[in-house]
Amino acid sequence: MVSYKQHYQGFISQHPNSLHLAPHSHHYWPDVTRQAQLDYWTDSAAGVDHKWDTIFAERIPAVQRGLAQLLNHPDPQQLVFASNTHELLYRLMTCFSAEQPLRVLTTDSEFHSFSRQLRRLQERPNVRVTTIATQPFASFPERWLAAVKTGGYQLIFISQVFYNSGVIAPHVSDWLPWVEPSTEVVIDGYHGCGAIPTDLSAVADRVFYLAGAYKYLQAGEGCCFMAVPKHCQLRPEYTGWFADFANLAKPQAGPVSYANDGYRFAGATMDFSALYRLQAVLDWWQGDHLSVDQIHQHVQQLQRACLQVLSELNHPLLNESNRLHHAGADHGHFFTYQLPTAELVTELAQQLAAAGIETDYRGDRLRFGFALYHDASDYQQLKKALQQL
Numbered sequence: 221m222v223s224y225k226q227h228y229q230g231f232i233s234q235h236p237n238s239l240h241l242a243p244h245s246h247h248y249w250p251d252v253t254r255q256a257q258l259d260y261w262t263d264s265a266a267g268v269d270h271k272w273d274t275i276f277a278e279r280i281p282a283v284q285r286g287l288a289q290l291l292n293h294p295d296p297q298q299l300v301f302a303s304n305t306h307e308l309l310y311r312l313m314t315c316f317s318a319e320q321p322l323r324v325l326t327t328d329s330e331f332h333s334f335s336r337q338l339r340r341l342q343e344r345p346n347v348r349v350t351t352i353a354t355q356p357f358a359s360f361p362e363r364w365l366a367a368v369k370t371g372g373y374q375l376i377f378i379s380q381v382f383y384n385s386g387v388i389a390p391h392v393s394d395w396l397p398w399v400e401p402s403t404e405v406v407i408d409g410y411h412g413c414g415a416i417p418t419d420l421s422a423v424a425d426r427v428f429y430l431a432g433a434y435k436y437l438q439a440g441e442g443c444c445f446m447a448v449p450k451h452c453q454l455r456p457e458y459t460g461w462f463a464d465f466a467n468l469a470k471p472q473a474g475p476v477s478y479a480n481d482g483y484r485f486a487g488a489t490m491d492f493s494a495l496y497r498l499q500a501v502l503d504w505w506q507g508d509h510l511s512v513d514q515i516h517q518h519v520q521q522l523q524r525a526c527l528q529v530l531s532e533l534n535h536p537l538l539n540e541s542n543r544l545h546h547a548g549a550d551h552g553h554f555f556t557y558q559l560p561t562a563e564l565v566t567e568l569a570q571q572l573a574a575a576g577i578e579t580d581y582r583g584d585r586l587r588f589g590f591a592l593y594h595d596a597s598d599y600q601q602l603k604k605a606l607q608q609l
């Protein structure tokens with residue numbers, strides 16, 4: 221099995237005795253991102269105000285192209301950046317008038333950026349939400365399709381990979397034919413992009429796709445993006461001056477106008493150093509011909525190795541009956557163990573942390589993530605730690 225550890229020496233050397241089982245939460249940054257961070261400084265020093273020319277004319281288009289290639293998206297200019305996904309999804313939500321009824325279809329397993337915002341919007345009397353439980357996973361595709369077919373929604377929002385289980389949602393092309401043309405569809409691809417081979421070519425003109433660089437794109441916080449369907453004419457109420465950059469010199473009177481590409485969903489001034497880091501990661505992958513397919517296969521091998529270690533231990537908690545998964549289906553890049561109580565989870569996570577094993581947990585769920593910077597032999601540290609508990 222190939223090892224990729226040499227690409228992550230900066231982070232690994234800071235934690236020589238740790239097994240970082242939380243890349244699904246905060247991925248280590250590969251070494252190429254260090255120079256990228258310095259390049260941002262140098263471009264700022266050299267260009268001062270003119271650095272924006274470089275950012276808008278060179279850096280943003282390069283990252284748009286790199287991401288479009290990664291996702292097989294036909295129109296790079298439909299990708300818009302922001303510091304976090306919440307900003308982008310809220311911008312989309314403000315396209316729906318607060319005076320009009322809003323019907324939303326979603327699941328019970330969406331990340332807080334969306335679910336908390338939606339709960340707040342539900343305080344309005346005219347917002348109605350249909351929430352489909354992701355468990356049992358085996359029947360979810362059927363239950364989801366039935367809910368989609370019911371129709372009457374202004375917005376459908378679902379993850380590509382559910383953050384609280386790692387289970388992969390049914391592919392959007394499986395249910396999109398039943399969505400009414402007037403419904404906006406958003407896929408939260410944060411746990412998919414850079415991890416699960418993703419091809420948006422067939423749905424790019426119809427769905428919004430959200431993701432960011434903090435996890436599998438390995439570039440840290442500050443660079444999220446949304447792919448906006450081509451010909452989208454929505455007018456976000458929460459809008460910033462980057463959303464119509466080309467026309468800023470014209471008199472600003474009459475109806476507010478928007479760019480005719482993804483940038484109609486742009487905000488305002490942001491720190492683009494994360495975009496530089498993301499460009500470095502994408503360039504590294506492209507230069508080394510490292511595809512998401514290969515990354516996924518590597519992670520799948522690591523996952524099998526970890527499961528082997530746990531099955532040898534016959535662990536009373538970390539076993540197949542407590543691991544959330546959809547039997548026989550492809551899975552995301554982390555495992556989730558649902559234990560009888562949140563206290564047990566906290567205790568186990570703390571014991572593992574004391575043995576140098578970093579995991580992450582929420583409530584009664586303990587998550588183990590996998591990444592290119594692991595080798596299968598690393599899980600011996602997990603075995604030893606669990607044997608000693």
Ligand SMILES: Cc1ncc(COP(=O)(O)O)c(C=O)c1O
Pocket residue numbers: 303304305306307330331333379383408410411432444
């Ligand atoms: C599914 C999912 N979406 C989005 C995010 C990040 O959201 P934001 O960029 O709004 O902080 C996360 C972070 O953990 C996530 O798990």
